[in-house]
Amino acid sequence: MLNKILRSINKFSTVYPKRNFNIDYLQDVEIITRDYYGSLRNILKSFSNHKINLYDIETLKLNRTAKGQKIVVKLTFEKVEDYKFNELVFDLQQRYDEVVIDNDSQIPTVPWYPRNDEDLKTIGLIMQVNEENNQDHPQFKDQEYRKRREEIAKISQAHMVGEPVPYINYTQQEEETWKKIYTILRGKVDQVMSQRYLNNLAKIENALGFKYKIPQLRDIDAYLKAETGFRIKATHGILSQREFLNSLGHRVFCCTQYIRHHSTPEYTPEPDIVHELVGHVPLFADKEVADLSQEIGILSCGAEQKDLSRLGTLYWFTLEFGACKENGQIKGYGAGIASSIGECEHFPKAKYEKFDPFVHADRAYPIQTVQPTYMYTENFEEAMQNLIIFGKSLQKPFGLYYDHIERELKATRRIKTHLNSQ
Secondary structure (H helix, E strand, O other): OHHHHHHHOOOOOOOOOOOOOOOOOEEEEEEEEEOOOOHHHHHHHHHHHOOOOEEEEEEEEOOOOOOOOEEEEEEEEEOOOHHHHHHHHHHHHHHOOEEEEEOHHHOOEEEOOOOEHHHHOOOOOOOOOOOOOOOOOHHHHOHHHHHHHHHHHHHHHOOOOOOOOOOOOOOHHHHHHHHHHHHHHHHHHHHHEOHHHHHHHHHHHHHHOOOOOOOOHHHHHHHHHHHOOOEEEEOOOOOOHHHHHHHHOOOEEEEOOOOOOOOOOOOOOOOOHHHHHHHHHHHHOOHHHHHHHHHHHHHHOOOOHHHHHHHHHHHHHHHHOOEEEEOOEEEEOOHHHHOOHHHHHHHHHOEEEEOOHHHHOOOOOOOOOOOOEEEEEOOHHHHHHHHHHHHHOOOOOOOEEEEOOOOEEEEOOOOEEEOOOO
């Protein structure tokens, strides 16, 4: 209904300033109201009565699943004299419960995050991270392996979101490594992983031939787009936590293309294409799990470092090592379980705790050993609702919503960003 009303309005300026930036000659008013027939028309009537010309108008839905939908209406207009502005605000405050004003002095400054596909092109360039894994492992000491890995990494790093993912011509040794570890893992996951994971893995196997060769990320990208709208960004190695999580907010998965060292196919001290494809891809092909991933990603955008770390921990206890109830049994769904022989063997003997983001966001966890405890959820709708509630507790001075049509993260108010403490 709101879209129909918007299309019928022809008296607004065709000048649309770049959203969410501080523009001196404009100001915003943000109104939160119920989504009822005529709600937007009533808001516009107030502006008409006060003879204030609008430059831009945006509507965003607040709650994702609950009934009684509320919307945010953000109206941008040219600055007017104080008395005229105060009269407008007073009028709106009499009619609506929540009216937020963006004064110049109140524009918040938050850590930079990618707003759209153009911004995503900087992933891996702006913020760097040092690899701090086991330097004694063969894949760090074998110079021939390092040379090959750097060759693949260079190709991956040049990839931009939205462009075709480059093909990698894998060597016979790399293909043999894939077949060996995939055969072992395939026998393990049947015992410990959830049926939703196994169903998606079987579909992908049939579609892309996982059993016989290393799949190309270009084919994975096409498959995920069709299933859940997730996309692949090839990357050269470990990204910063902020970059990786921010990308998920756009339904973009940053994925390596190199494979672990052939001498130790059972273990890798850092993520490789086995971990990415066997662990993560079946999850991103599942709509509920994909939505959960994106929610964590959206919450990470613009989050201060402390909150970012807490969200990273929640990602660890869900998408990496999460478990769920299934027919009265606890089964794994996390990528770190599915892609690790050690985790698969340990999972049935481990401890389990009911997932609570308020409790587990501050829980420490081991990185180079199996997890002592796995967090489980009764169902993914419950996990999503708990995550949304947790998100409201974060110290973020604005809301963010993903526009699937424009592929853009839109803020509920004007903000400034910085690149400090990334």
